[in-house]
Amino acid sequence: GENVEQHPSTLSVQEGDSAVIKCTYSDSASNYFPWYKQELGKRPQLIIDIRSNVGEKKDQRIAVTLNKTAKHFSLHITETQPEDSAVYFCAAGENTGGFKTIFGAGTRLFVKA
């Protein structure tokens, strides 16, 4: 079945460094790729998303890139801060009549002050 693989499962960086999280999806029909951030004990919240007709999108310190040919997409966080510490989930969705969303297993990011 459809699958989204996410790496790494854990990432530790020094404050001010960049963090990169990578995802690979299997369903060629996927056309929507959101990223969610979940702080400890809280609900997941959307931080950025990209559609299949766009290769890159940026919002302040966060950027997402998509390579449809390779079925890869990545989250880039620059100038990391302690409040960026959380679990990040990538997801791949397909909007063709219904809308199933497949999530990656998550990356726990630690930003050390």
Added chain:
Amino acid sequence: EAQVTQNPRYLITVTGKKLTVTCSQNMNHEYMSWYRQDPGLGLRQIYYSMNVEVTDKGDVPEGYKVSRKEKRNFPLILESPSPNQTSLYFCASAYRGEKLFFGSGTQLSVL
């Protein structure tokens, strides 16, 4: 304030005792969905609904039921809960399935 409200937040029950987790949204979203979150497995979709009276299975629908009689409500029903359904459950709503807005979650323990 825009919100997705789930109840209860915590629930402990025993095997076989039917339960319902309620979910309500006030954003007039057409799309609603249920997920379960387990360590190392991320969020897995149980059921989703594109609109009133329209529901469809996600990846892990076995043992669950849903209904969508009103646009704002999307309850999750466990007819005969089993211990492997112990999990953290999230309801979410969205416009056309994009930009999901999640509820606060329901931690369910089935003994």
